[in-house]
Amino acid sequence: MTNEATTPKSKTSRAATRKTRRLYIVLIGMTMLGLAAGLVLFAFQDSLVFFYTPSDVVGKDIKPGQRVRLGGLVAEGSVEKDGTTVRFVVTDMMAELPVSYTGILPDLFREGQGVVAEGSLLPNGSLEATSVLAKHDENYMPKEVAEKLKESGRWQEEETQ
Amino acid sequence: MMHRFANPTRFMRVANAILPWTAGLTLLFLGAGLYQALFASPADYQQGETVRIMYVHVPSAYMAMMIYASIAVASAASLIWKHPLADMIARASAPIGAVFTFLCLLSGSLWGQPMWGTWWVWDARLTSVLILFFLYLGYIALLNAFDDPARGAKPAAILALVGAVNLPVIKFSVDWWNTLHQPASLVKMDGPAVDPAMLLPLLYMAVAFTLFYISVGILRLRAEIAGARIRNLRLGMTHD
Numbered sequence: 001m002t003n004e005a006t007t008p009k010s011k012t013s014r015a016a017t018r019k020t021r022r023l024y025i026v027l028i029g030m031t032m033l034g035l036a037a038g039l040v041l042f043a044f045q046d047s048l049v050f051f052y053t054p055s056d057v058v059g060k061d062i063k064p065g066q067r068v069r070l071g072g073l074v075a076e077g078s079v080e081k082d083g084t085t086v087r088f089v090v091t092d093m094m095a096e097l098p099v100s101y102t103g104i105l106p107d108l109f110r111e112g113q114g115v116v117a118e119g120s121l122l123p124n125g126s127l128e129a130t131s132v133l134a135k136h137d138e139n140y141m142p143k144e145v146a147e148k149l150k151e152s153g154r155w156q157e158e159e160t161q
Numbered sequence: 162m163m164h165r166f167a168n169p170t171r172f173m174r175v176a177n178a179i180l181p182w183t184a185g186l187t188l189l190f191l192g193a194g195l196y197q198a199l200f201a202s203p204a205d206y207q208q209g210e211t212v213r214i215m216y217v218h219v220p221s222a223y224m225a226m227m228i229y230a231s232i233a234v235a236s237a238a239s240l241i242w243k244h245p246l247a248d249m250i251a252r253a254s255a256p257i258g259a260v261f262t263f264l265c266l267l268s269g270s271l272w273g274q275p276m277w278g279t280w281w282v283w284d285a286r287l288t289s290v291l292i293l294f295f296l297y298l299g300y301i302a303l304l305n306a307f308d309d310p311a312r313g314a315k316p317a318a319i320l321a322l323v324g325a326v327n328l329p330v331i332k333f334s335v336d337w338w339n340t341l342h343q344p345a346s347l348v349k350m351d352g353p354a355v356d357p358a359m360l361l362p363l364l365y366m367a368v369a370f371t372l373f374y375i376s377v378g379i380l381r382l383r384a385e386i387a388g389a390r391i392r393n394l395r396l397g398m399t400h401d
Contacts (some may be wrong), residue, residue, distance in 0.1 A: 022241045030322060037326045041337075049339040050284035071339055097219065106278030116341055133278045138346040140212060141356035142203035 051116045054095040064123040070097060071116040071135070079111055090117060090127075101129040108134035169246050169386050176379045183379070185370040189292035194365030197392055202362050212359070214272040215235035219347070220367040224374060225293060229257030232300070239258040248314040249389070251321065252304055256398035257374055259297035266290060286342035287335035289327060296324040301321055310392075 005024035041048065051071030052060065061066055070090055085102045088111075099117045109115060114135030120126045141149075198216035205212035232254050270280045270286070281287065295318035300320055307313035335344045344353045353360060 019242060026237055026241055030325070033323060033326055037330070041330065045338070048285050048337075048339055050282065051339050053339070064345065102255060106276070108276055131278075133275065133282070133341060135341060136207060136276055136343055138343045138349075139354045140205055140208075140215070140346060140359050143206040143354055144203075146206035 028106050037063055053092040054097040055092055057097060057121070058095045062121055064121050066159050067118070067120050068127070069116055069118045070099065070127055070129075071094075071114070074109070074115055076111050090115065097127050098126040099132075100126065101132050103130075103132070105132055106134040108136055169249065170246075171330050172246055173383065173386060176382065180376060180379050183372050183376045187369055190365050190369035190372060191240060194362055194369050197362035199367055202359050203356075205359075208276055211272065211275050214268055215359075216362050218265060218268040219334050219363060220270060220370045221261045221268060222290070224261035224370045225258060225265050225290070226331060226369075228254050228261065228374060229293060229297070229321075229325070230328060232258065232321050233328075238322040239314060239318050240322070245389075248311075248318070249382055249385040250378070251318065252310075252314075253378050253385050254374075255297060255301050255304070257377055257381070259294065259301065260367055261370070261374075262290065262294040262297055266294060279341075282341050284340040284342060285338045286331065286340045289331045292327055293324075294321075296327060300324070307316055310388075 051069035052062075052137060054070065054072050055066060057070060072090040072092040075089040075091045075096060075106075079085045086105060087098065087100045089096050090097050091097075099119075099121075103116065109132065114137065116129060116133045116135060118131045118133075119127040120130075122128055179293050194216065198213055202213070202216075232251045235247040235251040235254070238244050239251065266287075269290075273282075274280050300317055303320055304310070305312045306319045332345075332348075334340060335342055347363075355363065
């Protein structure tokens with residue numbers, strides 16, 4: 001310690017330097033951490049998705065018997081009910097996959113609705129689902145507003161995601 | 162010793178003065194918000210009456226993230242500038258944030274069952290919010306793992322900062338990955354996708370929850386400062 005360092009003025013400036021150093025340590029630490037987290041999440045992207053779209057299933061060449069979650073829209077006019085068994089087609093507007101399911105469907109299930117079906121792929125390329133979940137979109141409005149939008153033709157069909 | 166508490170004392174003088182106002186306004190907004198949410202607002206075109214869960218779920222989720230962000234900022238201030246008040250704000254906020262996170266998970270689960278058909282799935286949004294809840298619990302546990310509360314502040318502050326990485330993951334999880342949870346309705350590029358009649362109660366509830374956090378936070382800060390003073394008096398007594 002030199003005599004200089006003990007004078008009040010340089011004491012405060014030393015404290016200021018320490019504060020600046022700590023500020024940089026925190027900033028650099030947070031940046032590195034953010035980058036590391038970003039890289040990890042990017043690397044695990046494939047396992048972080050909750051479902052595959054029909055084009056994913058076709059593109060990834062998934063073997064029959066493998067369990068998958070398939071997400072997309074219930075194709076218009078594709079729902080066929082046979083007792084408690086329901087057959088429908090899930091589409092993402094680029095590819096589509098037929099699904100069969102025996103059981104109780106969620107209330108929101110209807111044609112044009114987003115769904116996630118979990119089950120195993122059959123050799124004929126269709127999915128035998130053991131569970132069907134409904135997705136709902138981010139739009140909230142009263143019934144009257146929805147009807148008015150449909151009447152005026154400003155209704156936008158929801159997208160797959 | 163006095164200069165150490167000069168700042169908290171001045172802060173508490175202001176805080177105590179605004180407490181009756183924030184507490185009163187909390188009740189006012191909560192009353193108006195609940196009336197709007199449960200009676201005055203319309204049912205959803207798709208979800209029907211179930212949509213009313215949103216008025217608790219969405220503000221809780223907002224509080225969970227906003228309080229964690231406050232803890233992270235306070236932790237950074239505590240690590241960099243060694244501000245005694247910053248530690249106390251972080252410590253006082255943590256249990257409130259944990260409760261809101263739990264409320265968000267619980268109301269989300271109750272909403273998921275009738276709408277999606279499941280109480281819980283391991284999609285990116287739900288999982289990252291569960292991680293946020295565990296971060297809160299870990300943070301509180303670490304704060305209280307030391308005999309001298311002042312010593313727990315630094316490791317807990319580092320944990321809070323590390324955990325802050327989870328906040329953007331929660332926010333953007335629905336955009337980055339396929340999830341069962343729908344994308345953002347409120348904070349998005351082309352404005353809210355919620356009808357004005359439903360936006361109003363949502364806003365009231367968010368304001369009520371924020372004012373609740375401020376009021377309870379002031380009460381908890383008051384207790385924190387009193388506790389620190391008692392500890393210092395005890396220390397002074399043993400040293401004399």
